[in-house]
Amino acid sequence: MVKLMLHITKILERFAAKHPFIYRMISLYYKRLVKEEIALANIQSTDRVLCIGGGPCPFSGILLHEYTGAHVTIIDNDVRCVRISRELIRKLGYADSIDILYSDGNDISPEDYNVIHMAVQVSPMEQVFCHLKQGCRFGSKILVRLPKQRLTNFYSISDRSVFHACCGRVVHNWRNIDNTALFIKS
Numbered sequence: 001m002v003k004l005m006l007h008i009t010k011i012l013e014r015f016a017a018k019h020p021f022i023y024r025m026i027s028l029y030y031k032r033l034v035k036e037e038i039a040l041a042n043i044q045s046t047d048r049v050l051c052i053g054g055g056p057c058p059f060s061g062i063l064l065h066e067y068t069g070a071h072v073t074i075i076d077n078d079v080r081c082v083r084i085s086r087e088l089i090r091k092l093g094y095a096d097s098i099d100i101l102y103s104d105g106n107d108i109s110p111e112d113y114n115v116i117h118m119a120v121q122v123s124p125m126e127q128v129f130c131h132l133k134q135g136c137r138f139g140s141k142i143l144v145r146l147p148k149q150r151l152t153n154f155y156s157i158s159d160r161s162v163f164h165a166c167c168g169r170v171v172h173n174w175r176n177i178d179n180t181a182l183f184i185k186s
């Protein structure tokens, strides 16, 4: 189920990356979500943002940059996604403000970033979160998108208790994402 969901999302995002109309339609889904996450974490233009799991069309990373002006680095562990999204970023004229890297959330060194954002399809969710939390600097913020309880089988999350001790969360209605949880390393 997890792989099927990821596969379908990537197909849709590949279309979005190539067709401006589809891009605009799907980005509607993300706009409010990202605005609420920016407010939750109080993201500023001076922040260094790292997004884990950008996919072929990294809507969240793009909107995070557009709404805040912050520099954003987006990683993905699928080389095809990296190739397609780099091309999209170049076409959008964001090559100086958004970097796309081929890397896994479990391997990346997070100490250069003070805001880290995890997509809902990151896998394995708990392991990547613990790696990032351990490696980031004190005061760094981590935003984690968590799926609705009834959709758990479609995502790579097995132990939600890891995410209970957050500093705050924003609940999203009418979405596959139940909430975004905010953690601040202390």
Ligand SMILES: C[S@@+](CC[C@H](N)C(=O)[O-])C[C@H]1O[C@@H](n2cnc3c(N)ncnc32)[C@H](O)[C@@H]1O
Binding pocket: 006, 009, 010, 013, 052, 053, 054, 055, 056, 057, 058, 059, 060, 061, 075, 076, 077, 078, 081, 103, 104, 105, 106, 119, 121, 122, 123, 124, 128
């Ligand atoms: C399809 S995208 C969805 C993100 C969406 N485009 C957005 O803007 O929020 C999810 C991506 O996460 C990537 N991914 C999953 N686990 C990962 C990990 N551990 N490290 C890096 N990328 C990962 C997948 O390859 C996939 O491309």
